[in-house]
Structure formats: structure tokens, C-alpha cells
Amino acid sequence: MPSITEPKLISGNANLPLAKAIARRMSIHRGVSTGLVDARIERFNDGEIFVEVFENVRGEDMFIIQSTSNPANDNLMELLIMSDALRRSSAARITAVIPYFGYARQDRRTKARTPISAKLVANMLVEAGIERVLTLDLHAAQIQGFFDIPVDNLYASPIFALDIKAHFAGRMNDLMVISPDVGGVARARELAKRINAPLAIVDKRREKPGEIAEMTVIGDVTGKTCLIVDDICDTAGTLCKAAEVLIENGASEVHSYITHGVLSGPAVERITKSVMKSLVITDSIEAPDAVKAAPNIRIVPTAPMFAQAILNIWNGTSVSSLFETETLDPIYEGTFKL
Incomplete structure (x- = not known):
């Protein structure tokens, strides 16, 4: 049953162009203007990250768009702190849209006395208040099992x-x-x-x-x-x-x-x-x-696919339908014409 709340997007600094493109695509798909939630992400002189959200998000379905790419640790901390800020602001649900999931190459112990960092990152995301993850081409499919929350892994x-x-x-x-x-x-x-x-x-x-x-x-x-x-x-x-x-x-x-x-x-x-x-x-x-x-x-571009996936999650409809070329073809109509 469709939710009565609106899907709201917020982005970190990792990939703002993609976040804005997803917002534009969602506006096209819905016929309703969708923008990024107004927020600021600052760094103190010692490198600490500070997040302030300027809009009311109480009871809203929030989607944080943030790749954990280089600098991986900074972008990961931005994601965690944004989630904490939204959770403490009474957001109804927080979904992390992570187009590139950093630390995914550390998905198993290859030698003695080495970490499984992908599992550690999964634990951190859940502890920060994230209730669902949407990502693209995980390095190892079994990483989905590292989470005790739903993980939607899209394919390129x-x-x-x-x-x-x-x-x-x-x-x-x-x-x-x-x-x-x-x-x-x-x-x-x-x-x-x-x-x-x-x-x-x-x-x-x-x-x-x-x-x-x-x-x-x-x-x-x-x-x-x-x-x-x-x-x-x-x-x-x-x-x-x-x-x-x-x-x-x-x-x-x-x-x-x-x-x-x-x-x-x-x-x-x-x-x-x-x-x-x-x-x-x-x-x-x-x-x-x-x-x-x-x-x-x-x-x-991946924005058309991510925009539709976010809308499907918000509506409670199938995300796996986006695995089919027949489903993506109309979404990408005109994109790949020479």
C-alpha cells in the first residue's frame, strides 16, 4: 500500500552530481518537483564532521545518497553522522543509497589475523539507524548477508x-x-x-x-x-x-x-x-x-535506475523488476542512441 509520506532525498559530499541527477529523474517520473533536503556538512579544524539539517524531517521517508568512495573514511563518516542526525530528528525510515559500497573488497579473511571490514561497516550502518540499503554491484554478493536489514543490490x-x-x-x-x-x-x-x-x-x-x-x-x-x-x-x-x-x-x-x-x-x-x-x-x-x-x-548514467528503485522502495513495490532490460529500456529511452 503506498505510503502517505513523501520520499525525501539528502546527499553527502561524495557524489553530489549523481544525487542531483536522481532528484531530477524522480521529478520526471512523478511529475512532482523533488529536490535535495537543505543541509550543511562542515568540518572542524581537526577534521571532525558536523551535519545540520535545515528542514523538518519528522515522520518522513528519508533516502541518504552517499558513495563511500575516496576519501572512503570521510565519506563513510558523513553517511553515519547524517543517519544519526535524521534518526534524532524523528525520521520515519532511513534508507542509505550507496552507489559504491566501500570496503566491499574486504569481505573475508584471506590470511590469519586480518579483519572482515565489510561486516564491520555493515554493523556501523545499522547501529547509526539505517533501516535499508540500496547499492549497485556489490563486489561480493554475500555482503548482503552481513546486514540484518534489507539490502537491495542493483546490477549494472x-x-x-x-x-x-x-x-x-x-x-x-x-x-x-x-x-x-x-x-x-x-x-x-x-x-x-x-x-x-x-x-x-x-x-x-x-x-x-x-x-x-x-x-x-x-x-x-x-x-x-x-x-x-x-x-x-x-x-x-x-x-x-x-x-x-x-x-x-x-x-x-x-x-x-x-x-x-x-x-x-x-x-x-x-x-x-x-x-x-x-x-x-x-x-x-x-x-x-x-x-x-x-x-x-x-x-x-545510473540516475534513472536509482530514481526508479527509490520510488519502488517508497511505494513498496518490486525492486528486482529493474533487473530486466524490458523494465529499464523505457526508463533509459533515448539515452544510448548514437
Whole structure:
């Protein structure tokens, strides 16, 4: 049954452009003007974060839009403190919309005496008063089980499928989806099924973190236009090396579709100089000027999907319907036309 309260959006500093785009999209979907709740987020001289909300939120259905991207600790603290401020202001429900969930790569103990930081972050979010989480392409699906509250994990593959069908029209039979490691096969297979393309794997072996000893292509990529699919691109070392190995094994072109463009350190320079024709990322993390200026990096929007997901949560209707291309197609109508 639809709620009688209005959905209200509030944003931290992590990705204001995305938050404003979501608000615009919600206004279009509803035909009612939706803006961001007026608030200020300040830092004291010692770096402490202070939040003040200027609008009445008592009894309201609140959605905090905040990626926990770089600087991860500052953005995470902003999210926690905003939630505490809203809870103490008697908000009816607080949903954290976290397009990029930081610390997700620390989802298990890989060695003795190491933390499971993703679980710690989950505990902190719940303790701060958050009652629901909406995120995009979690690094590990089992992180949903770290929470004792509902977690809606959206997928970028339907958006990528729409982009691929627009940009590779007439060449769909030449496409092959590539998983850059064995662990990402399920994600790559999902996109391959959506575009009806075959699947191959680049098997990598590491001597130690950050260094790749050997890469082997499992599958025949000769003459294929290869699409590498992954959830996170950080320094881009593995991605660029995989592209080189694919070309060496006979691929005609290599493109990459990565959900979260962390792109730290030398990543942009590596991608610009690599054999990849294009890297497509989402706007889950606000892109710096260097990324926007890179000639072979494109950014696809997630605001239409997040806006609809927020409205579905507010209305109490299905979020999983957004996993289907048929559902997203009208939401993204005109976005991917060449």
C-alpha cells in the first residue's frame, strides 16, 4: 500500500552530481518537483564532521545518497553522522543509497589475523539507524548477508546491455564477453546472456597483491571484439594487461565495461595509453576532470535506475523488476542512441 509520506532525498559530499541527477529523474517520473533536503556538512579544524539539517524531517521517508568512495573514511563518516542526525530528528525510515559500497573488497579473511571490514561497516550502518540499503554491484554478493536489514543490490549489466546494443549495432555477432578472472565469471555470464554473446576467461595468477605473474586466455578470441566485464577498476594494471593478452591472442578489438571506476593512481594514464578502444564506467563514483577528459573513457548514467528503485522502495513495490532490460529500456529511452 503506498505510503502517505513523501520520499525525501539528502546527499553527502561524495557524489553530489549523481544525487542531483536522481532528484531530477524522480521529478520526471512523478511529475512532482523533488529536490535535495537543505543541509550543511562542515568540518572542524581537526577534521571532525558536523551535519545540520535545515528542514523538518519528522515522520518522513528519508533516502541518504552517499558513495563511500575516496576519501572512503570521510565519506563513510558523513553517511553515519547524517543517519544519526535524521534518526534524532524523528525520521520515519532511513534508507542509505550507496552507489559504491566501500570496503566491499574486504569481505573475508584471506590470511590469519586480518579483519572482515565489510561486516564491520555493515554493523556501523545499522547501529547509526539505517533501516535499508540500496547499492549497485556489490563486489561480493554475500555482503548482503552481513546486514540484518534489507539490502537491495542493483546490477549494472542491464544498463551495459543497452549501451552495447546501441554502440555495437550491426556487429553483435562479433562480440565476446570476457571475465578478467575466474571469480568474475558469474557477472560476465549475466551480461553475455543479455546480449547473446559467447564467454571467455582470462585466468591470472598473482605472486603477491598488485603484481600479476601470468595470464592465460581460456577460449578462442580470434577475430572477436572482446568486452571485458568487471565490477571495480582501481589502478587499471590488471585490466590493461588483460587487454594486451587478448590482442596477442587474436582479438580484433578490446573494450571494457566496469561498474565502479575507482581509477586511482596511474589508472587514467594507463587506460589512455592502453590497447583498449574504450572503457565504459558508471557514475557511481564522481569522475574527476582527468577521467572526463580521457578520450577513451565513457560514463553511463545510473540516475534513472536509482530514481526508479527509490520510488519502488517508497511505494513498496518490486525492486528486482529493474533487473530486466524490458523494465529499464523505457526508463533509459533515448539515452544510448548514437
